Amino acid sequence: MSDIRYIHWISRMGRKSTASVHQLKTLPPTSEALVENVKRAQFQACIWRAALTGEAPDMDPVENGWVLDDDFGALIPVTLPPQTEIAPAAVMKLIQCGCSTETSCSTERCGCVASQISCSAFCHCQAEIRTCQNKWTLLRQRIEDANYSDANESDAEVDRDD
Numbered sequence: 001m002s003d004i005r006y007i008h009w010i011s012r013m014g015r016k017s018t019a020s021v022h023q024l025k026t027l028p029p030t031s032e033a034l035v036e037n038v039k040r041a042q043f044q045a046c047i048w049r050a051a052l053t054g055e056a057p058d059m060d061p062v063e064n065g066w067v068l069d070d071d072f073g074a075l076i077p078v079t080l081p082p083q084t085e086i087a088p089a090a091v092m093k094l095i096q097c098g099c100s101t102e103t104s105c106s107t108e109r110c111g112c113v114a115s116q117i118s119c120s121a122f123c124h125c126q127a128e129i130r131t132c133q134n135k136w137t138l139l140r141q142r143i144e145d146a147n148y149s150d151a152n153e154s155d156a157e158v159d160r161d162d
Helices: 002-013 031-053 135-161
Strands: 066-069 074-077
């Protein structure tokens, strides 16, 4: 699906002006994004169905397209699984937010924040945690750190069992 959408995007962008090619909102969705959207839609449908019976569905939102953010005390939709590229490298070379203020990527004026995606190495902030204020970049980093620490804990348990 990602390949078909990439080909479609290339054909559409060939007819547009150079300025519109560089907008993040022109990126096509990926197969991974589709899977996460389907998970959330299925979860929502189960909640609606359960509302008719008065019993909550026996489903964990964290396993169905959401991540729990303890800092904000909220569920946040997973738009892409960790370690997933939002677009092919050739497309990412064209895309950048261009923020250049002291509070880089902190408002909706940043194309990445407005598109609800984390900044990339191509953005002015280069997705550096010390300079980028994009909440999606910070969330991605927290998720990656949690996955990394979970993997290390699993490895440590295996070592202890040996």
